[in-house]
Amino acid sequence: MALSELRKRLTDGLAHARLTKTQLARQAKLGRTTVQQAVNTNAAAPTAETVAALARTLRLPVQELLDLQRTAAGADSTRKQGQDPGKPISEWDPHDLEVHPAGPALRGHATGAAMERVLPGYVPRNHDRVLADVVDDVEQGHSHMVVLVGSSSTGKTRACWEAVQPLAQAGWLLWHPFDPTRAEAALDDLQHLRPHTVIWLNEAQHYLGPPDVGERIAAAIHDLLTKPQHKPVLVLGTLWPHFATDYMALPAPGAPDPHSRVRELLAGRTLAIPETFDTEALCTAAALAEDGDRLLADALTRAADGRVTQDLAGAPELLRRYETGTAAARAVLEAAMDARRLGVGLHLPHAFLIDAAIDYLCDQDYDELTEDWVESAFAELARVVHGKQAPLRRVGARPRRRSPGSVQPATANVPVLGQMFRLADYLDQHGRTTRQAQCPPASFWEAAYTHLAHTDDLDNLAEAAQSRFRYQWAHHLRHRAIDAGSTNSLAPLAWIRETVGDHDGAEALYRRAADAGSVGALAALARMRKKSGDHDGANAIYRKITDSGESLTEALSRRDANLHAALAKLSRFAAALSVTRAWGPPHTSFWMAVSRSLSAFGDYDGAESLLRRASDVGTLIEQARVREMSGDHSGAEALYRRAADTGDAEAHGFAVRWPYGLDPDGTPTPPWT
8 A cells, every 4th residue: 555655646746747757767867767667556666765866856745755665665575575686606507697608519419409608617817816815704704895807808707706606505695686777676676685695796887887876876885785784795796997997086176076985885895807817827727628628728729818718708709790790791701711721821911801702702692792892891890799809800010120220221121911900810710620621712812813912821822722723823823922032932833844844944943942942942853863864963962962972872871761760769759649648649640741751752661551550531642642652553543532432522633633644654644734
């Protein structure tokens, strides 16, 4: 009856004042939802503060309405007995408390399996020790408040969650006020909290920031912390640095002070969170990764600067942005992913990404491009996610540092490439995993030839084009790399010239590569001399390689002996790795590297015996190459076809070339001829 009478008088007063609820909320400095709940017949009794503010604004007798509120609140309190705000900490899911998901995980392995949110192992840092001391004191019966201050995704909320776990074992409750709004929920129920409760104020600016309610919440929390009947309670909050700075700043003389109570509440109760993991934390994370924590292991491969928590928090959103972005933005991202996985450097030219993206679009998406698609796509990809990460962010050139006394060059020799962009590390890694079987379209190779200028980028892409049977692009990219000053492309071009019979052109290119310091080019020159019958010339070059004056036969014997000794050591090392839990058995690439060294010196049997120790498709292809080098073309073809039967695209490419036939000397005809 008291609550009905209170609502009737408030409703009549609202009608008499000819105000809307929105206007009343503004004049009373309350939230519109608070006003709505105050007159809603299905809602709980409004707080005394709300009734007083409404009564003053509507010019109603304040004390009479407060008496009605007190009677109604008493009845409401009786109705709510046994329903204290909050629930046991053990019943909370940390993600419901706004701990950032670190990455989705499949429940099961079947297609369409449900996704569940998982957390990586926790790495304690210095601030966790402070929180642990606070929790110890709370368990002794004292009340405390700590607000963790740090940038986006630095681990603030996760640190709070880990800190309250000892209280969970002691049966404490946790209350997260958020309905109907965070501030309103806090004002309504702070007075009803019982001891042994954690008050969870994540993103505390929502509670303390609004001037109309922030000061009242700060006063209520101060009352909660200081009155004996409430002890013990623990108030945990998080804030970004700029909010903390605003709340703690003293006003100018004569200026209003909107955060005076908040400033008093926060004084001595904030705790800074570092942006990065220090050396000790990185070592702990590495140990957890070694013990099987996949999320931490993945993050550590990317977060070389120690920003581990930012990487973990941003990864799911980066992936979502890639998978649900516009067609144009996705095309730009896939062009960037392919560039990075094929060997282009971190910084990707704007013009390259635009031109490369075209053939990643289907016909319909291409026809629907608007005139401003470039600006829209790059603006979409520049929007940051958790941890201040963006799928594709613009980067600037740092000024070059010079030693004291050095002269500033008049002009720089570095080509001007315009705006440069960097792909997010997580998407870089995602592209290497998911797109490894994809060959970039024609627009990619043309854009690379047109816009890339760094020799390493061109050399790497030429090799990538060669391995994907884009022989014309490989040829042109190597010429462009040589024009840009590369010496690494000289020997591959010379080998092509030699293969097609242009021995003079091949020798000229080999000599240029040898003059640049390539020992392999010298060996190729010696091989050409030997093949033409000039054994003295070949021996002279081999002496130059060995730099000792010994004969070719002596050099080869000494080399073979050293190689077999080194092989024995490597085999023993591999055996040791096989029984070491931290490393596991030697990777296939280990055997392939050793076998290539042996086959380069003609020990084909030894090379193939090593490759038999591994059983994947890659080693089948490598065994086929060894057979091909040794002259066993039929054996090579059989191995290539075995590998192709597994569905491997590279093996299939090698297998289909055999119908091209053989040269008169028995050498397989290269596809580019």
